[in-house]
Amino acid sequence: MLKFALKRLAFLPLVMFGVTALLFLCLQHLSPEMRASLYIKDPRQLSQLESVIEKYGLRKPVYVQYGIWLKQLAHGDLGYSETAKMPVAEAIMSFFPATFELTLVAFFPIIIVGVFFGVLSAVYRDKFIDHVSRFVAITGYSLPSFVLGLLLLMVFYGRLHMFPPGRYSLDTDTLLQAGNFHHWTGLLSLDCVLNGQWSAALDVLSHLVLPAATLLYIEVALLLRITRSSMLEELTKDYIRTARAKGLPERVIIRKHALANALIPVVTLSSLLFISLLGGVVITETVFDFPGIGHWGVQAAEQLDIAGVLGSALLAAFLFVCANLVSDMLYAVVDPRIRVGGS
Amino acid sequence: MERLKRIWKQLKRKPMSLLGFGLIGFFFVVAVLAPVLAPVEAGSRDAYTMPQSGYGADPVLPSHEHLFGTTESQYDLYYGMVWGTRTAFKVAVKVVSVSVLIGVLVGGAAGFYGGWVDEVLMRFTDIVLAFPDLVLAVVIVAVLGPSLDHVMYSVMAVSWPSYARLMRGDVLSVKERDFVTAARSLGASDARILFRHIIPNSIYPVLVVASLSTGSVVITAAALSFLGLGAPPGYADWGYLISLSRNWIMGSSGDPFAYWHTVFIPGIAIFLFVLGWNLLGDAVRDILDPRQK
Numbered sequence: 045m046l047k048f049a050l051k052r053l054a055f056l057p058l059v060m061f062g063v064t065a066l067l068f069l070c071l072q073h074l075s076p077e078m079r080a081s082l083y084i085k086d087p088r089q090l091s092q093l094e095s096v097i098e099k100y101g102l103r104k105p106v107y108v109q110y111g112i113w114l115k116q117l118a119h120g121d122l123g124y125s126e127t128a129k130m131p132v133a134e135a136i137m138s139f140f141p142a143t144f145e146l147t148l149v150a151f152f153p154i155i156i157v158g159v160f161f162g163v164l165s166a167v168y169r170d171k172f173i174d175h176v177s178r179f180v181a182i183t184g185y186s187l188p189s190f191v192l193g194l195l196l197l198m199v200f201y202g203r204l205h206m207f208p209p210g211r212y213s214l215d216t217d218t219l220l221q222a223g224n225f226h227h228w229t230g231l232l233s234l235d236c237v238l239n240g241q242w243s244a245a246l247d248v249l250s251h252l253v254l255p256a257a258t259l260l261y262i263e264v265a266l267l268l269r270i271t272r273s274s275m276l277e278e279l280t281k282d283y284i285r286t287a288r289a290k291g292l293p294e295r296v297i298i299r300k301h302a303l304a305n306a307l308i309p310v311v312t313l314s315s316l317l318f319i320s321l322l323g324g325v326v327i328t329e330t331v332f333d334f335p336g337i338g339h340w341g342v343q344a345a346e347q348l349d350i351a352g353v354l355g356s357a358l359l360a361a362f363l364f365v366c367a368n369l370v371s372d373m374l375y376a377v378v379d380p381r382i383r384v385g386g387s
Numbered sequence: 388m389e390r391l392k393r394i395w396k397q398l399k400r401k402p403m404s405l406l407g408f409g410l411i412g413f414f415f416v417v418a419v420l421a422p423v424l425a426p427v428e429a430g431s432r433d434a435y436t437m438p439q440s441g442y443g444a445d446p447v448l449p450s451h452e453h454l455f456g457t458t459e460s461q462y463d464l465y466y467g468m469v470w471g472t473r474t475a476f477k478v479a480v481k482v483v484s485v486s487v488l489i490g491v492l493v494g495g496a497a498g499f500y501g502g503w504v505d506e507v508l509m510r511f512t513d514i515v516l517a518f519p520d521l522v523l524a525v526v527i528v529a530v531l532g533p534s535l536d537h538v539m540y541s542v543m544a545v546s547w548p549s550y551a552r553l554m555r556g557d558v559l560s561v562k563e564r565d566f567v568t569a570a571r572s573l574g575a576s577d578a579r580i581l582f583r584h585i586i587p588n589s590i591y592p593v594l595v596v597a598s599l600s601t602g603s604v605v606i607t608a609a610a611l612s613f614l615g616l617g618a619p620p621g622y623a624d625w626g627y628l629i630s631l632s633r634n635w636i637m638g639s640s641g642d643p644f645a646y647w648h649t650v651f652i653p654g655i656a657i658f659l660f661v662l663g664w665n666l667l668g669d670a671v672r673d674i675l676d677p678r679q680k
Contacts, residue, residue, distance in 0.1 A: 055513075062514035073530045179403070182669055186662035188606045190613045190629060191654035198636045198650065202643035326521040327610050338519070342614065345525035353526055357518060364517040 052369045056362065063361040064354055068110045071350055076102040082126055082348055113354070122358075123351030127343045132355035135340060140359070141230030142211055143329070143336035147321040148231070149249075150256040150263075155314055158264045159307070162271025166306075167298060169276065177268065185265035189258055193331035196254050207254045209333040216244045255332045259325060263317060270313050275306040312371045319367035323360045397674045398667075407666030410659050418472040425469040435470055435623045437462040446635055446646045456648045458631040462621060464648065468656055470623035475660055478539055478608045479601050486543045486604075487597045490550025491590060497551070498558030499581050509555065512548045520545045521610065528616040535624065538617045542607050546600070550593050557589035564588075599668030602661040609657055625660075628653040 071079065080096040097103055101112055116123065122132035130138070161177040168174050200206045212220070212232065219225060219241060220232075228238050233252070236245035278284065279302050287297045324338025333339075337356060344352030398404045417424065427434045440453075441461045449456040455464035497508040515523070527541035561567065562585055570580050611617050612626025632649035 058510065059514055059517045062510070063517055066514060066518075067526065070526055070530050175403075178669075182403075182665055183658075183662060186602060186665045187658050188609055188613075188654075188661070190610060191650070191657060194629070194632065194636050194650045195654065198643065198647065202637045323519050326519070327613070330614070338521075341519065341522045342525050345522050345529055346614065346616070348529055353522065356522060360519040360522065361517045 049369060049373065052365070052372070056365045059361045059365055060358055063357050064113070065110060067350075067354055067357055068106055068113070071348070072106045074348065079348065079350065082350070122355050125340075125344060125349055125352035125355065127347050127349040127352050128340055132351050135352065136337070136355060136359060137230075139324075139335055139337045139340045141232075142334065143322060143324050143338065145231045145233065145248075146252055146255055146259075146325075146329075146334065146336060147318065149252045150259040151314075151318055151321060153256065153260050154263050154267060154317065157260065158267030159271050159310060161264075162268040162310075163275055163298070163303065163306075165268065165272040166275035166279065174272075178272075181265035181268045184261040184263075187262060189262055189325070189327045190331050192261060193254070193258050193328060196258060197331070200254060207250050209251070209254075209331075211251055211335050212244070212248050213251075216247045219244050251332075251334075255325075255328050255334055258328050258331075259321070263321075267310065267313060267317070271306065271310050274309050275302060278302040278306040308375070312374050315370050315374055316367050319363050319370065323363045324356070394671060394674050398670055401670050401673075403666050404670030407663045407670065410663030411667065414472050414475070414660055414663065417469060418476050421469050421473055425466045435474065436621050437467045437470070437623050439463075439621065446632075446649045448645075449648055455652050458628060458649050459635065460620075460631070462628075462631070464628065464652055467623045467628050468625070468652060471625045471628065471653070471656070472660075474535070474618070474622075474624045475605060475657075478535070478542075479605050479664075482539050482542045482546065482604045482608065483597050483601055485539075486547040487550055487593060489543065489547040491554050491586065491593060493547065494551035494554025494556075494593075495558050495581060495586055495589075498555040499562060499577075499585060505555070508551070512551045515545065516548045516552075518545065520607065524607065524611060525614065525616060528611060533616045533619070535612075535618045535622065538608055538611045541611070542604060545607075546604060549600075550597065553596060554589065554593050557592055558585055561585050561589040595671060599665075599672060602664035602668065605657070605661050605664070625653045625657045629657070 076097045077093060079102050080093055080100070083096050083100070084090060084093065101109055104112075113123070120133075122136075124130070125132045125135045128135035128139070161181070165174040165177050196207075197209060201208055216236075225239055225241075226235070228235055233245045233248040236242070236248060284297060284302055287301055288294075322337075324336050324341055326338035326342045328334070329336040329339035330342060337359065340352065341356035341360075343349075344356060398408075422434070428438050431438065439461050440457065440463065443461055444459060446459055447453060447457045447461070449464075453463050453465060455468060458464055458467070493508050493512065497505040497512075524538075524541040524545050527544055528537045531537040531540070567580060567584055570584050575583075608617070609624075609626030609629070612624055613630045615630055618624035618627040629650060632646070632653070635646035635649050637643060
C-alpha cells in the first residue's frame with residue numbers, strides 16, 4: 045500500500061511540471077509588450093514598458109523564462125499576483141480557507157441528501173418517489189450555476205434581504221480588522237465562535253447559505269445516481285436473497301446488508317467530489333462574489349496575471365493528484381477484495 | 388446498427404426520454420425556423436446581431452413591441468432567444484464532434500501502439516485533465532482574445548481528454564481480438580487495421596458518452612460567455628444575454644423583481660436545452676447499464 049502511494053505521489057512533480065509548462069506555452073502567444081502591460085498601472089508609466097520587459101525577462105526564449113520561474117519556485121517564491129495585490133503564496137493562504145469553509149458547509153448536505161434519496165430511489169424503484177427524486181436531481185444537474193445563483197440572489201437577497209453575497213458584511217469586517225481578533229483556523233465562522241463573536245459567526249454562515257445551496261442542488265445528481273445504481277445492483281445479489289429467505293425484516297436487509305456494500309463506489313465518488321470542491325468552484329464563487337480559489341483563478345486568467353494563474357494551477361494539479369491517490373486507496377480500504385499495487 | 392435500434396425501441400417507452408426528445412425537437416424547430424420566427428431587419432449586417440432599439444441603459448419589460456422585453460442596452464430579447472438557439476446547437480455540435488475526434492485519435496493511437504507512444508500521449512492527457520477546466524479555458528480565451536470561436540476552441544481543449552482515456556481502454560481490449568490478428572496475418576497495414584477494424588469496433592462507448600456530455604458542454608460554453616469572454620456585444624447567445632442581466636438582478640428601488648425577465652428568460656432556455664440532452668443521456672445510460680438489466 046505504501047509503495048503504491050509513493051508511486052502515485054511520484055507522478056505529482058510530473059503533473060505540476062506539465063501543467064505549468066503548458067501554461068507558459070499558452071502565454072507565449074502574447075507579445076512581450078502585452079505581458080508587460082499587466083505591470084503598468086498608469087498611462088504615464090508607458091514609457092517604462094521597455095524596462096519592465098527587461099526586468100522580468102519577457103523577451104527571453106520561453107524555456108529561459110520557464111527556467112527562471114522554476115528557479116524562483118525552488119526558492120519558495122511563487123511570484124506576485126497582480127489581481128490579488130499580494131504575493132501568490134499569501135493569496136493562496138487567504139483564498140484557500142474561504143473555499144475550504146464553503147466546501148465543508150456544502151459537502152455534507154450533498155452526501156446526506158444524495159445517499160438518502162439514492163437509497164430511497166433504489167428501494168422504491170420505478171415508484172413515484174424514484175421518479176420524483178431522479179427528476180429533481182437531473183433538473184439540478186441541468187441548471188447552470190450562474191442561472192441558479194442569480195435567481196437565488198434575486199429572491200433571497202433582492203427581495204427578502206436574507207443572504208447577501210460576499211464572505212461577510214461590513215460590521216464583521218470591522219471586527220476582523222480589530223487587533224484583538226485571533227485567526228486560529230482561517231475558517232471564519234469557527235474563528236468567530238472561538239473569539240466569542242456569535243453574531244459575526246452567524247453573519248459569516250449566512251453568506252455561505254446561497255453558494256452552498258447552489259452547490260447542493262447542482263452536485264447532488266451524480267451522487268444520487270451512483271448510490272441508486274450501486275444499491276440496485278446489491279439488492280439483486282444472492283446474499284440478499286439468503287437474508288430474505290431466512291426471514292430478516294426488509295429494513296435490516298437494506299440497512300445492514302445492502303447499504304454497507306453499496307456505499308463502496310459512493311465513498312470514492314464523495315472523496316473526488318470533496319477535492320474537486322476544494323479546487324474552487326469558479327462560477328459559483330464568481331456569482332456570489334465569494335473570495336475563494338476559483339474566483340481568484342479565473343480573475344487571474346482573465347487579466348493574464350501570469351503568476352496568479354500559475355499559482356492556482358499548481359494548487360489544482362496538486363489536488364488532482366491527491367484526489368486520484370485518495371480514491372484509489374479508499375477503494376482498497378472499504379473493499380478488502382481489492383489489493384492495490386499487488387499483482 | 389442493431390444495438391442502436393434496440394436502444395431507440397426502449398427510449399420510446401420511457402416518459403423521461405420522450406420529454407428529452409420533445410425539448411430537443413422543440414429547440415431544433417425554433418433554430419430551423421429562426422428567420423421566420425424572428426425576421427432579420429432590413430439593413431442588418433448579420434442575422435446573429437440582435438436589433439437594438441435606442442441606447443437606454445435600463446432593460447424594458449415585455450410588451451407588444453418586444454415580446455420578451457429588452458435587455459440592458461436595448462437588445463431585443465425575443466430575437467436574441469430565437470437566434471441564440473442556433474448558436475447553442477452550433478456550439479454543441481462543433482465542440483462535441485471535434486473533441487470526440489481528437490479523443491478518438493489520441494486514445495486510439497495510445498492504445499494501439501502502446502509502449503512509449505502510449506506513455507507520452509496518456510501522460511499529456513493526464514496533465515490536461517489535471518487543470519481546473521474553466522481556468523484553462525479562460526486562459527486560452529484570454530490569450531486568443533474573446534470571441535465565440537475561441538470559446539469553442541477552449542472548450543474542445545478541455546473536453547477531449549476524457550474521450551481519449553475511454554477510447555484507449557476500449558482499443559486495448561479490441562486489439563487482442565481474433566479479427567485483428569486475422570487482418571494482420573492477411574498483411575493489412577497499421578493504418579488500415581486501426582481505422583478499418585479497431586476504431587469502428589471500439590468507438591461506440593465514446594459516442595454514447597459524448598452524446599451524454601452535450602449538456603455540460605453547452606453549460607461550459609455559456610459560462611465563458613457569462614464571464615464576458617464569449618460572444619461580442621450584441622451577438623445572439625444565451626450565455627451573453629445572461630451576463631447582460633447581472634447588473635439588474637437587484638431590480639429597482641422598491642421593486643426587486645423589476646427586471647426579472649433579463650435573467651429568467653435566457654436562464655430557462657439554457658436550462659431546458661441542457662435538460663433535454665441530459666434526459667436523453669440519462670435514459671441511454673440506463674439502457675446500457677448492464678447492472679440494471
